[in-house]
Amino acid sequence: MRNKVVYIMMLLASIFGNRFISYSQDLTQYVDPFIGTGAHGHTFPGPCLPHGMVQVSPDTGEDGWDWCSGYHDSDTSLMGFSLTHLSGTGAADLGDILFMAYTGGWKTEPGSKEHPGEGYRSIFSHQDEQASVGYYSVMLKSYGIKAELTATARCALQRYTYPKTGDRDMIIDLGRGIQNKTVSSSIRFVGDDAVEGYRQSTGWAHDRYVYFYAKFNQPIEKKAIDNDGQIEEDKAAGTGKIEKALIRFSGTTGQPVLVKVSISAVSIANAKANLESGLPGWDFSAVRASAEKSWNKLLSKIEVEGGSTAEKRTFYTAVYHSLLAPYLYSDVNGQYVGMDRKVHQAQGFHYYTVFSLWDTFRAAHPLYSLIEPKTNDDFVKSMLAMYKEGGRLPVWELDSNETWCMIGNHSIPVIADACLHGHPDFNIAEAYQAMKATVEDTIRGMKAYHQYGYVPDNVENNSVSITVEYAYDDWCVAQVARKLGKMADYRKYMQRAENYKNLYNPATRFLQGKDTQGQWREPFNPIDVSRLGSDDFTEGNSWQYTFFAPQDVDGLVHLIGGKKAFAHKLDSLFDQPSINNNPGEPDVSGMIGQYAQGNEPSHEIAYLYDYVGEPYKTADRVREIMDSLYTDTRSGLCGNDDCGQMSAWYVFGAMGFYPVNPSSGEYAIGSPVFSKITLHTGSGHPFEVEAKDVSKANKYIQSATLNGKDYPYSYITRKTIEQGGRLIFRMGDKPSSWATQPKDCPVSHIDY
Template identity: 35%
Template sequence: MRFPVVCLLVAPALFGAEREPLTFVNPLIGTAKSKIGYGGTMPFVSPPFAMTNWTPQTRQNKISITSYEYGDPTITGFIGTHQPAIWMGDYGYITLMPQTGALQTAAEARGLPFSHSDETAQPDYYAVSLRTADGKTIRAELTATERCAIFRFRFPESGTARVLVETSRPGVAGFAAVDPTTHEITGFNPHRMDAHLGPHKLPNFKGYFAVQFRQAPLKAETYGLDKQDASASRGAYAEFRPGELVEVRVGTSFLSVEQARENLRREIPQWNFEAVRGRLHAAWAEKLNRLQVEGATDREKTRLYTALYHTLLYPRVFSEYGRYYSAFDDQAHQGESYTAFSMWDTFRAESPMLTLFAAERIDGMITALLQNFQEGGWMPKWPNPSYTNIMIGTHADSLVAEALRKGFKGFDRELAWKAVYKDAMTPPDGDTTRRWLDREEGTPYEARAGLTYYKQLGYIPTDKTDEAASRTLEDSYDDWCVAQVAKALGKEEDYRFFLRRSLNDRNLFNPALGLMNGKTSDGRWAPIGGPADTQGNRSEAGWTEGDAWAYTWSPLHDQAGLVQLMGGREAYGKKLDAHFSGGHNVHSNEPSHHYAYLYDFAGQPWKTQAKVRELAAAEYGFDEGGLDGDDDCGQMSAWLLFSAMGFYPVNPASGEFMIGSPMYSQMSIRLQNGKTFRVVARNVSAANMYIQSAMLDGKPLNDPLITWEQIQAGATLAFEMGPKPSRWGSAWQATPISAK
């Protein structure tokens, strides 16, 4: 019976019971451009880590454009997308669009106006009213599973009622077939927008689909398949009686059409929209309920729980019930797989966040990276779904080291060692004959570009390799991670070797500037880059999406060494002051994300406390425009979550978290081991941002850090907060790495 279910849903509001976290999530946050910035997010309806995300489509997505932007006036379809971030492409996607009147296949012609007042966007459900050309309304509803979706389209009482299925866009040789006896449209889309960026051609790659209608269509046909016109899209459509509630379910697969049907049989076995929504609701509730917040307003809870929603979308599942297609050898395999690791971004805070909120998936994610290593020769840096050679460093090394440090054991440790060792010791093909430009086409897998020089000189020269200074500093951190893997596996000689090499970051410190500075192959200082670069040539300076100010503090593992290089904690703190006061901190991009927490290393933790609060207020809002910078697969959101809780993983593979300023009276995490970690902040407020004292399980905590073990033990971290800075935590000093 339906009546008791409705009562359960409305009763909390009637009697003033506590709202569940899911009701606070607003998937539209980050979809609009604003004075804060543009998050480039989409209002996905899908479970955590879903293989396929479903979203309304207001524009044709491509690299640098997402499917949905809040300010657009029309909807052109509902897309099953695999685009993980604005600067990445989509692949194997499928679009459905309800329409009336004459058949319109082109996106610009089929768009229908809508109003946000008629739009409902939730993680488990999306609904909107579309206005037809003759002033009538099509009501569209959507809910989903890990690989499938189910739609309800309510058409007007008169005119044509049609569902368009676009299998590919102009210039892409997609395919569709109609089977009127089974009420089904099947086919595939072979498009990979990022195909030009990686070394692999993948002739077997296809995004397969099975679209099934509950009602028998009056008419069903393909379109665009028999035309030689490359400007035409391809697909099929089905027409129904006017006024009908047309129900559609869609299965997606990267293995076959039959697997798409099998995914439907497993995930949506019955025509029951509400049951599918209920399961999706429960999946999100289980995750979101792990975070409990006290002392926050409803607006603040919306910001927090939406951030948690964003962090739980990636990496995405890329396997289908024990099998997966590998975009690294173009073959099908047995096992579990994930893709969409935006590692240059996410190794910093997103990956540590997943170890807290999705610990059950970490072993599978690391195993996926190791499978990529076996199938393609290297662990990837930005798989989408294959190698893309985007960004620098081999930060899969950090994910492996972090997993080992935190006690995850469900992956092949020796294979992990082989993978990180190759990253650290084997230069990519043609290393000294290429500049390795950002997103350079036609290159082999980039790995650690310039590694040949790094091994010879102790740095990567700016006149030989692009982005060389940034690469040197990030490779130094990755070397530290490789050292930790060696240590965990008892490889003492390798541990010492890579630990020493992790200090190569110090080779770029220019004492005359008090900043990191690229070097040329003959040992001369390169132009500094940024405002101080009179030549205005960032390429010669050697930076990646930044300058010397953005990268000086980037060796996450060696802040104590940087303190020494700068002449002590006071000088280090003054340089940080100059960084912030000079406008060099760009929170919309990841290299700056840990900088606010570095005052802990300067013996000035009260400045960390103030700066964290300042950034959270400036960079994160409460509505559609409330997210600065591309969310980068949850990294921007993870920063906010950690900062709200009052701690942050400056060195994510170390198992240590630096203390900031907790924002609410209590936040707790229900851990995978069944225990609960709590942060209590007495007297906290917007003004009372400064820590006066701290206790960990009733004992004084005098150092501005906590460890993974303390969190996993289910400790209670309690702060006394006040309106003025205190000296709490200022005596702590980090120990520099020894080169011996």
């Protein structure tokens, strides 16, 4: 019988090839959720499923830029464990429904970091922390309590092991949030083993409701409600501005206290249904194992061989961080709160939230499009629902609130990529109408952009950055117009895609601010960094933004003076002093010259050497960035992870290619880190990238073959990858002539 099974498996393999991914290798061992929790990475260490609704994690602080996720490695005390967190953002919110276990009688305030004993806050040591995929634990040293967390898609399961003697107390504090304010809240005890309620808050997202339902594995012995600062013993419910449930369990059972909880943006009833559906039992180990299995399945979409353990940890943690956001927002019954603040029903898709599009359109969404295309289609459907319910496509959406953070209309390249290169199961014509309506809007400098062909600096701040990003979005709209046969629209938007040229000053050879009269901004220094909402550039300077024309790199090369002049200007960028002359803009970080890996505007620049026949310089710079600015330590990110964009950049870089133009279906080739990667796309055909003799020194491609045939090109298409096959690089320690001829370079130009 065994021989027959083996024969059948061999037969299937011979027929289908390697279409079925083996999950026997535990790739979760290489994920360290603590990476990025130090320095300015702004990640959180608690468990969450891929794109999960719940992100249960410790909160060490609520105030300050480095506490946008609620946790920072520099802290030695924590106030509890809330259910929602942002990953890697530069602005703060969430931190809803805080649970904290403690001993010694009722405590209603957390206390300060300086004096944690004043409240329920506890000191802890990083030596007593553990974080892995689907699991977090810490010893609360102030109370001798071990806290453990795990999660499902919509639920959190917490386990608290108290000392054998003494009170076993807990608080559910609805007054806490990460840099937001509680507007109103309600809490109610249900029987002797459950608590339900809601928290309404205002912050970065103007109006949010989080409903919850929590159930305990043992009866509550004593209860009280703190209603806006007044403790009322044995009270069953309270509604006010800030409500807190005070809970005491029997000290005689000796068993750990478990609490399972789910949330909803719609109602308490939906939160309860989410819990009953997603977490019916109490088996902590089984829930943890299920989370590990879910993550291992997704991590296995990219299998690597070779490399050091540190490189694998850096890589797979980057994959992990890339796949946290966007977050599931619709409940188990399909209901969600839309941009119009009304309850809607998702038909045939899951509705998602947290779209950090100024960041993630560059590499994170292209990664989703490759390895989880069906989920990416749901992201697109969510954006289209936002258009229907809110009147325009999202800019930076958070819990169905438009925050208007950052610039551009970068839902458009995400939707365009799905229309052009995916296998969309949404209506492309309807998607096009949403895209067109958005770029024809007149807000956020767009009226002036339409009138002048650029955004004048006396009309809108960040005018140069806004202009070049609107021009790219126009190119994306044009490509979908052509697919639909709308050639008049195609020509219109392709013409607008050249608008970046209107801000190129041939005298300075940089992009520069210009007013409504056509006068250049003076004085001008390309090194001057400006912030979001001030001066001419968004979190950057002219050195960084002058190179942003991914839709027309060839046109930009011509504008600057040809290939040699362009390559020289790239060299000069990296050779400038590594300074940020604006201390009020910390996002400009991770600097190599004036290249700033710590913020998104620089992310495609190192790959531009490919377009002028100098791919060995791309290899030099990409490897320098990966080797010096990414590590497997808590401070292993050189800037905010920005909902996975910083991590997705590394994932592509380590694989050996990058989407310079995220909607083109083409990737520029760099320098792979591993001796072999196997990429499992949605097509079912694995694609292998093998780098023979690769090492830190052997970073230059000497030659390449694709499926056994010579491959002289410094780019590869998504279509080629999805067809499956094997791309083999021969690596060496010196630059070569590979892909240096004009016919071998990527092509990027405006043609209408």
